Amino acid sequence: TRKIIIDTDPGIDDAVAIAAALFDERLNVRLFTTVAGNVSVDKVTKNLLKLLAFWGKEVPVAIGADRPLLREAINASDIHGSTGMDGYEFPESKYELLTKNHAVLEMYKVLMESKEKTTIVGIGPLTNIALLLRIYPECVERIEELVIMGGSLGRGNYGILSEFNIAADPEAAKIVFESKIPLTMVSLDVGEKALILPEDRMRIKKMNKTGDMIDHLFSKYRGGSLDTGLKMYDGCAVAYLLAPEMFEVKESYVAIETQGSLTAGATLVDLAGYLGKEINCRVCVDIEEEQFRQWFIEAIEKCD
Numbered sequence: 001t002r003k004i005i006i007d008t009d010p011g012i013d014d015a016v017a018i019a020a021a022l023f024d025e026r027l028n029v030r031l032f033t034t035v036a037g038n039v040s041v042d043k044v045t046k047n048l049l050k051l052l053a054f055w056g057k058e059v060p061v062a063i064g065a066d067r068p069l070l071r072e073a074i075n076a077s078d079i080h081g082s083t084g085m086d087g088y089e090f091p092e093s094k095y096e097l098l099t100k101n102h103a104v105l106e107m108y109k110v111l112m113e114s115k116e117k118t119t120i121v122g123i124g125p126l127t128n129i130a131l132l133l134r135i136y137p138e139c140v141e142r143i144e145e146l147v148i149m150g151g152s153l154g155r156g157n158y159g160i161l162s163e164f165n166i167a168a169d170p171e172a173a174k175i176v177f178e179s180k181i182p183l184t185m186v187s188l189d190v191g192e193k194a195l196i197l198p199e200d201r202m203r204i205k206k207m208n209k210t211g212d213m214i215d216h217l218f219s220k221y222r223g224g225s226l227d228t229g230l231k232m233y234d235g236c237a238v239a240y241l242l243a244p245e246m247f248e249v250k251e252s253y254v255a256i257e258t259q260g261s262l263t264a265g266a267t268l269v270d271l272a273g274y275l276g277k278e279i280n281c282r283v284c285v286d287i288e289e290e291q292f293r294q295w296f297i298e299a300i301e302k303c304d
């Protein structure tokens with residue numbers, strides 16, 4: 001099994017990624033860390049605790065950054081609802097799962113204390129991970145891979161050229177991309193093709209309680225049309241760990257724009273090498289759409 005830490009801001013599509021990771025035997029989720037993103041860090045932490053109570057899973061949860069490094073937090077409750085996961089009856093959260101220490105220290109401990117290297121999956125803004133790399137640079141050696149959902153090859157979903165997770169904290173993203181960590185970027189372009197169609201939703205709804213819960217959460221989601229398909233952005237990051245053959249990957253230098261008054265948070269994927277810089281990222285540029293739908297159905301089937 002592969003040891004992983006999930007850094008997250010649930011968030012409806014985060015919930016899908018978390019489900020897929022928790023119920024797959026090939027992954028051993030050692031720690032969750034939360035970060036301000038879709039909604040505040042308090043709200044996303046509560047959401048995560050609710051999800052864990054729903055599945056009866058006991059994984060430690062460490063609360064992380066309550067705002068980006070330099071900027072004000074963006075609030076995406078217009079897309080994810082006011083709590084980030086509105087209107088489902090969850091069982092009582094187990095607050096005992098919360099660690100005493102901050103997310104950055106807990107990540108450091110997991111990384112340094114385990115024999116094998118650990119993979120980090122980042123499906124929110126990169127604030128916690130940037131802090132980890134700045135405070136404990138020695139842990140780079142202990143990270144097998146950092147797989148993030150974030151950035152885009154072309155257009156954005158938050159700004160014209162910027163994807164939400166990078167746009168929320170561009171300075172953090174810059175630190176991470178320049179850290180020499182083994183980095184894989186599951187881009188927005190791929191997430192937009194990872195579509196779950198209405199018939200897939202009907203199928204998972206009837207399949208088990210996880211399918212029913214996810215169907216409910218998506219009925220409140222305002223980030224896309226239920227008719228043309230739902231985009232499983234964060235789910236793709238976990239799919240990449242479990243079924244990398246579904247993805248087309250290119251190695252590239254990726255620069256993070258932090259200055260542009262209209263373009264801060266853009267990921268400049270320098271496939272042609274204009275900047276003459278060393279490769280710093282594996283970029284997922286495409287996905288087998290049908291295979292992904294199949295993978296998704298099978299992943300949710302396991303969540304029982």
Ligand code: BDR
Binds near residue numbers: 011233234
């Ligand atoms: C990313 O932003 C959030 O809304 C999603 O959870 C995902 O992590 C997509 O741009």
Ligand code: CA
Binds near residue numbers: 009010014
């Ligand atoms: Ca997310």
